[in-house]
Amino acid sequence: MRLTRPTLAAAAAAAVLTLAGCASGDGGDRAAEVPSTATGSLESLAAAVKCAPDIQTDADEIRQAICKNPDGKFVLATFATDRGQREWINEAKDYGGFYLVGRKWVAVGDDGVVTALRGTLGGAVEIGTDHSEHTS
Structure with missing residues (x-):
């Protein structure tokens, strides 16, 4: 045929x-x-990922805590404004690392921790500057 x-x-x-x-x-x-991106206070986000937050900064513009759960240790921060969050992330990314970003919150940790948190909190992953070429 x-x-x-x-x-x-x-x-x-x-x-x-x-x-x-x-x-x-x-x-x-x-x-x-990846679930819908979580929203809420620092305490509600921490509760969602089963962490008792150790508050390090409690100011009007930013609340920041050190958290630890079965996935590892990370920093969790909430912001009063989107602009304040973006400015903080842009400066922090110069130091490298992995950032899980939601609306007015961010979680910072190693790749494995951020990936695990994303499974609960949703959000977008951003990666900081890689300085490995600069080490001697």
């Missing part, structure tokens, strides 16, 4: 649509693994 160009084009289009459907299903599954 000889296939014509229109038949080959239709078959190719069907294959592309089938693969696109599979790919979008995979992406949807991955998105389902």
Whole structure:
């Protein structure tokens, strides 16, 4: 049986649509693994990840605590404004590290801790400057 160009084009289009459907299903599954980004006070965020926060800074613009849970040790901070949060993150990222960022909060820790926290708190991961090339 000889296939014509229109038949080959239709078959190719069907294959592309089938693969696109599979790919979008995979992406949807991955998105389902990350919950909606949490909101709330420092204490409510800490409770969500089963940590008793050791408050280090308790000011109007920022509240910051050291936390430890089964996943490891991390810093959890909440901010009064989005701008204050972004300025803090931009300065902190110069020191390297991994940042889990939500609306007016951030968690800072190593890659494994931030990944584990994201499974509960949602949010976006940002990575600080890598200084490994500068070590002697």
